[in-house]
Amino acid sequence: MWTDKTEFRRKAFARELNIAVVGLGYVGLNIACLFARSGFKVYGFDISEEKIEKLQRGENYLPEEKWLGPVIENTINSNMFVSTDVKDACSVSDFISVAVSTRATKHHVSYDAIIEASAQIASNLSPGKIIVFESTIQPGMTQELIQPVLERESGLVAGKDFGLAFSPERIDPGNVNRSIWNIPKVIGGCSTTCTELACAVYAEAIEQVVPVSSPKVAEMVKVMENTQRDVNIALTNLFAKLADSLNIDIEEALDAAATKWNFMRLKPSCGVGGACIGEVACMATESMRKNGVDASLIEEARKINESMPHYTVEKAVNALHSIDKDISDSKIAVLGLAYKGGSCDMRNSPSIEIIEELKKLGPSEITVYDPGIRNYNGISGTENLEQAIEGCDCIIIATDHPQFRELEFGNSPIVIDGKNVLKEKAANYSGIGR
Numbered sequence: 001m002w003t004d005k006t007e008f009r010r011k012a013f014a015r016e017l018n019i020a021v022v023g024l025g026y027v028g029l030n031i032a033c034l035f036a037r038s039g040f041k042v043y044g045f046d047i048s049e050e051k052i053e054k055l056q057r058g059e060n061y062l063p064e065e066k067w068l069g070p071v072i073e074n075t076i077n078s079n080m081f082v083s084t085d086v087k088d089a090c091s092v093s094d095f096i097s098v099a100v101s102t103r104a105t106k107h108h109v110s111y112d113a114i115i116e117a118s119a120q121i122a123s124n125l126s127p128g129k130i131i132v133f134e135s136t137i138q139p140g141m142t143q144e145l146i147q148p149v150l151e152r153e154s155g156l157v158a159g160k161d162f163g164l165a166f167s168p169e170r171i172d173p174g175n176v177n178r179s180i181w182n183i184p185k186v187i188g189g190c191s192t193t194c195t196e197l198a199c200a201v202y203a204e205a206i207e208q209v210v211p212v213s214s215p216k217v218a219e220m221v222k223v224m225e226n227t228q229r230d231v232n233i234a235l236t237n238l239f240a241k242l243a244d245s246l247n248i249d250i251e252e253a254l255d256a257a258a259t260k261w262n263f264m265r266l267k268p269s270c271g272v273g274g275a276c277i278g279e280v281a282c283m284a285t286e287s288m289r290k291n292g293v294d295a296s297l298i299e300e301a302r303k304i305n306e307s308m309p310h311y312t313v314e315k316a317v318n319a320l321h322s323i324d325k326d327i328s329d330s331k332i333a334v335l336g337l338a339y340k341g342g343s344c345d346m347r348n349s350p351s352i353e354i355i356e357e358l359k360k361l362g363p364s365e366i367t368v369y370d371p372g373i374r375n376y377n378g379i380s381g382t383e384n385l386e387q388a389i390e391g392c393d394c395i396i397i398a399t400d401h402p403q404f405r406e407l408e409f410g411n412s413p414i415v416i417d418g419k420n421v422l423k424e425k426a427a428n429y430s431g432i433g434r
Contacts, residue, residue, distance in 0.1 A: 002161050003128045005197060011094070012201050015039040019201075020093035022086055022117050024051050026275065026345070027134055027169040028099035029062060030180045033071040036080040038205040043092045044082040055082045063372060064174040064343045086117060090124040095201050099134045099169065102279065109138065109283050111145060118146050122153035130163035132187070132198050133215075136222055136276055138287045142166040142215035143190060158190050165189035165198040166215035168222030173274070174343035184208040188218030223287070226280035227298055233266050234301035237308055240268030240433025250433030251420055268432040270312040270398055270418030271350025272305040273339025278348055308432070309353035312418045315430050316394050317361070319414045323428070325393060332363045333392040336399020337370040337381070341419075344372035350418070351398040367392070371403055389413075397421060 011017045017040065021032040024046035032044040046052060054061050058076050060069040076082070089096050100117045103110040114135050121131065131150065133142055142165075147158050158164040167187045172178045185206045189195035199209045212218050236254075243250035250268055258265040272278065281302050288295035317327050339349035346352065351370075358366055369388035374381045382388040385403065389395055392413050397404050400419040409415050409426045417431040425434075 002159070002163065002193070003197070005193060008197050009200050012197075012204055015041075015204075017095055017201065018043065018093040020045065020089040020096045022046075022089050022096060022098045022121060023100035023135070024048075024055070024082070025099065025101055026062060026173065027171060028097070029068060030065065030171055031097050031099060031134065032080060033068050033075075034180050034205050036075040037071045040079070040205075042075070042080045043089065044080065045084065045086045045089055046082070047084055047086065049084055052082050052084055062344075064345065067179065086120040087123050089121050090126065090129055094129060096121060096129060096131045097134060098131065101275075102135055102137060102283075109279070109286055111137065111141065114146065115149055118149040119153050122150045125150065125154035125156060125162060127156060127161045130165070130194065130198055130201070132165045132167050134167055134169045136168065136280060136283070137166075137219055138283045139216050139219040139223060140287075142219060147190065159194060163189065163191075163194040163197055164215070165194050166218045167198070167202070168218055168225075170222075170225075173345045174340060176342075181205060182207050184210050186210045186212060186218050186221050188212040188215045190215055222276075223280055223284050226277050227284040230272060230277045230281045230305060231298060231301040232264060233269075233272055234304040236266045237268045237304050237432070241311070243433035251431070252434075267420055269308065269350070269400075269420070270354065270396075270432060271308040273347065273349040273351075274345070275347040278302065278305075309350045310357060312350075312396065312398075312416060312432070313354055313357045313361070315432075316358075316396055316414070316416045319416065319428065319430055320394055323414070327358075327361050327363050330363050330393040331365040331367070331391055332358055333367045333369070333388045333395045334358070335369055335385070335388065335395060335397045335404055336401055336419075337368065337373040338399050338401070341400035341402060341404075341421075344370075346373065349399070354396060354398055354418070370399065371401060 019035045019040045020043045021028050022045045024044050032042050036042045058073045060072050062068055100113045151157055156162055165187055170183045171180055185202050187198050187209055189198055195211050199211050203209050240250045254265055257263045281298055285295035285298050320327055320330055334355055337351045338345055367388045368381045369385050370381055394414040396416045396418055398418045400421045405421045414428040415426050420431045
């Protein structure tokens with residue numbers, strides 16, 4: 001046995017285990033603060049000097065996760081310590097959570113950051129430690145890619161000398177009702193003992209843990225969750241395009257359809273953003289191709305969702321033409337830079353593509369407003385909403401921020417509601433499928 005299970009559980013319950021978190025991005029900072037909040041001594045590591053300096057000053061660089069602020073202020077340099085020296089993770093801790101990012105394009109997934117982090121962690125790996133990866137990866141990668149790196153660099157064997165498991169992150173940015181501690185935590189280890197002890201640690205900080213039989217199953221869970229959502233959103237967007245062609249309101253149709261108990265009601269929109277959905281769909285298709293499974297359904301769903309920013313801009317151009325206005329003579333306001341309401345997260349936001357498409361079309365002016373983000377790629381956000389929309393010919397709502405849901409524009413200007421958030425339709429209103 002690579003560790004005394006009874007003693008390990010006792011130490012977890014007594015908060016005598018030290019926790020290391022490698023990668024302090026959106027997922028990692030949440031994990032670090034979760035364990036610090038629960039009374040563990042936490043060591044956080046990230047190669048970004050900017051992040052480390054902010055944390056050492058007690059700053060929360062994820063403002064939409066408001067609960068992080070007080071935890072950081074109250075625990076930094078007392079029971080939460082941060083550093084850029086990733087290689088020290090194993091030497092200062094008993095339990096290591098790895099949350100470095102993966103990178104995916106439409107056709108390829110890169111695990112370079114995970115491999116590098118694994119090698120650095122393994123350089124100081126000693127028997128009895130547990131390492132849990134939370135980075136989103138394809139099914140099989142923990143044991144096929146990560147485990148060989150850890151074993152080669154450390155000279156130790158997973159499941160014999162140290163514990164290894166995978167647990168998919170399920171954080172929903174900006175969701176005040178679904179926080180990291182009350183979202184069920186799926187955990188699959190490379191042995192029964194790995195799973196049991198990883199679950200024992202997370203159970204001290206999270207309300208419900210869900211053990212599964214292997215890392216591969218846990219990896220599959222993340223891929224299924226996000227890809228299923230991507231495909232279902234694509235279907236809704238396809239119906240929205242049809243509703244536009246039929247001159248009916250997709251929201252009315254969706255509301256009526258949702259009266260059937262087994263109908264999944266999703267909203268059409270100007271695009272699907274966030275760090276995971278598009279990347280995980282890429283992982284799913286790559287894994288399917290590798291295993292001889294037809295991935296065309298997922299690929300087509302991706303194409304549909306990727307088309308929505310262009311579709312939104314096209315609606316704006318057509319609406320301007322309908323009042324004999326050319327976009328080159330028009331002032332356009334884009335409301336929202338974050339990919340979802342209540343968030344400051346711009347990762348893969350459809351707003352970015354919408355702005356870039358507009359810039360190519362050459363409107364006389366583009367103004368941008370987001371309550372939590374001040375500028376993007378040379379376009380400065382205005383200080384307030386009124387400033388953004390003043391004198392505009394067309395307004396595109398690209399994020400469903402609560403502040404935008406009660407807007408009233410009267411009969412002018414043209415409003416393209418890319419998130420279908422407005423309750424009252426203005427005379428020149430056009431939504432996605434309405």
